[in-house]
Amino acid sequence: MNVKMGVTNRERIPLLSKSRFMAGLQCHKRLYLGCFHFDLKDPFDEGRQAILDSGTRIGELARDIYPGGVLIGEDHLQHGKAVSSTEKALADSSVQAICEAAFVYDGIRIRADILVQSGIDTFDLIEVKSGTSVKKEHIPDVAVQLYVLQGCGISVGQVCLCHLNKEYVYQGGDYDLGQLFLIEDVTEKAKERQPDIPLSLEEMRLPLWGLEPPDIKPGRQCLKPYQCEFYGHCHTGETEHPVIQLPNASKEILLELEEAGIEDIRDIPEGYPGLNPTQQQVRDCVVGNHVHIAPDLPEALVRLEYPIHFLDFETFGSALPLYIGTRPYQSLPFQWSNHTITGNGELRHAEFLHDGFDDPREPFAKSLLEALGSSGPIVVYTGYEAQCIRELARVLPDLSDALMVLAETRLVDLHKLIRDNCYHPEFHGSFSIKSVLPALVPELDYSDLEVSDGMQAQAAFAEIINLWTPADRRSQLRESLLAYCKRDTEAEVRLFEALKYQKV
Ligand code: SF4
Incomplete structure (x- = not known):
């Protein structure tokens, strides 16, 4: 910390609000920046x-x-x-x-x-x-x-x-x-x-008298209990592969590395005790700057028989339930995108986006079953789609059997396959599709899209179903949502091809 006891550089410090008190409990630097440098906050989406x-x-x-x-x-x-x-x-x-x-x-x-x-x-x-x-x-x-x-x-x-x-x-x-x-x-x-x-008040006020923010390094506190609004500012220019990017790094191992003066994964000595096998693999990939793909991954993809579907959902979880029979924050699927590679190598696309102010679940499920037909594995990214399909089966008894067949027999989780079998130094510790895609398929990204993440998709759908949204805005939002969900399944297709044919 740059401030010494008894040295006061400012004439006065601001009153604290409850939110500032909470910010100070999370990190004294967060409180300081919130008081004096709010221009450094991450963009508000x-x-x-x-x-x-x-x-x-x-x-x-x-x-x-x-x-x-x-x-x-x-x-x-x-x-x-x-x-x-x-x-x-x-x-x-x-x-x-x-x-x-x-x-x-x-x-x-x-x-x-x-x-x-x-x-x-x-x-x-x-x-x-x-x-x-x-x-x-x-x-x-x-x-x-x-x-x-x-x-x-x-x-x-x-x-x-x-x-x-x-x-x-x-x-x-x-x-x-x-x-x-x-x-x-x-x-x-x-x-x-x-x-x-x-x-607590005394400790958090002390740095506020200084003219420089306290010297606090980014760490686990940046995301807990809330994502800090200065996350981008503090993480810019930091070491390229910070040890926090070790998957599932415990507090103990992070503290141990900090005490040993190790900030970057590349500085962890070979065979460092305390790293689990996955973390050891990550360390080796980053140090050697190479991609690891275990043979199980391409073998699992080669075994998939055509037609192969690539599916993604968008869901909406309103805090206050909007439709009869729903609960607070219940996730309701409102959009799907499906790319299909047919037996003769043709790539087809189909999509659905609920159009109306009523409950989207039944039209969503009916259109989905029709599009996926009765044959072919369905590649998804994470177990989220399976969870949504099981929930649809629970509330739509007439479609329940057909939906359960999808959930139980046809889904293939590409996220799990990658997480268990692959690491690229550019994953930076994350196996989300937004991290994996630029590393393995650098020519495809989301930067040209108006809606480019799930939170924005939820906000767009909320605006579409708001009765006061003008028709032209609604139509623009529909186009943006369709483009976003389509990009997700296109990303799955490209990842599948890159990993199956080992083009990374
Ligand atoms: S990003 Fe982390 S280190 Fe920076 S102010 Fe926020 S909590 Fe503190």
């Missing part, structure tokens, strides 16, 4: 915006659990005014609930999602989360709110997390809020954290 929009909608719905609550309307730029409005609401004993209540204490400002009067001058704190369970990172989130509330003299009864109920099944019409949400009491866990908060 449509997928992440869609998640935020969905979180806002869920927060608004949860307020309706407490009808008659007062909403503190001032935004975060008017925190002082919001605090005054909150004080007025607190002074009015007829107010049963306050939403977005604002407080400041010990240099931290918070907006509490919902405060519910639970006794004379006592309030329960309800923090709304858009997930379907309580996660361990939620506890410091509510603990810091409790710290501020108690510091402001508020008597807090229970501290609760309100999240979506993944077992809730939508019956149509308005949501049944009593079923849609679950409220879990985490008071004791939030209280247990109280003694740690002043020290």
Whole structure:
């Protein structure tokens, strides 16, 4: 760390918000960059915006659990005014609930999602989360709110997390809020954290006085509990094959390598103890700059009989269920692409993208069964398609037998075959198709596409089924989605050919 105790380079440091406190718990550099260099954040894509929009909608719905609550309307730029409005609401004993209540204490400002009067001058704190369970990172989130509330003299009864109920099944019409949400009491866990908060605050504020960010190297903290928004900035120009790219590297082996001063896989000595056989293989490929393909891989591909299908799905998981009989975040397939290499070597393509505002599953499944016919292996990338087909079989009894035949007898997982039998130094520790394709088939990529990953595909479909989306925009999005899913199966075909004929 560049900052020495007692040396202050700035005249003042900013107030911390709850999000900044959480950023500081993850990494002091993340907090520093968030305070002083937010221009270095990774680009904000449509997928992440869609998640935020969905979180806002869920927060608004949860307020309706407490009808008659007062909403503190001032935004975060008017925190002082919001605090005054909150004080007025607190002074009015007829107010049963306050939403977005604002407080400041010990240099931290918070907006509490919902405060519910639970006794004379006592309030329960309800923090709304858009997930379907309580996660361990939620506890410091509510603990810091409790710290501020108690510091402001508020008597807090229970501290609760309100999240979506993944077992809730939508019956149509308005949501049944009593079923849609679950409220879990985490008071004791939030209280247990109280003694740690002043020290955490002191530690995270210290680097903020410096004029340079703290010298913290990228590591596992960059993705846990959240992907850091400065990921691209911190990982630019770092060593080409950082040890974090060893597949399934444990915390212990990463610490051991760090203590030995080894940052790059190429610096790991031959036969280094502690690497498992896969990691040893990766180390050897990177050091020797060669591609490893075990004979099992081309042999498995040669055994496949024509016609061979190459299949990919796109799915959509809305936090709030849209169709009768569906649950929060249930993945609903809405699009497929299928390339087929026939017995005489011809390459054909077929596709489906749901067109309409109704449940896509039945037309998806019927068109899929028709396109895949009754013969030929079906190459997929990961087990996701099998999972989706089994779920379709569960909810579509008339198609169940035919779908189960697909899932149980015809699917071939190319991802597993590659993961178990192949490594290229340019995989950089990842076996996702977006990492494997540029290494093995460098002339094919996704850079020319408007939709180029699954998150963007979900966001595009959400826009298509929004009644307010203009027809021309809807048509443009359809074209982009069709191009994206088609590229995925084209990628599978090219990977299959490259590996079968060992053209890498
Ligand atoms: S990318 Fe990693 S090292 Fe950089 S600020 Fe974020 S968490 Fe810290």
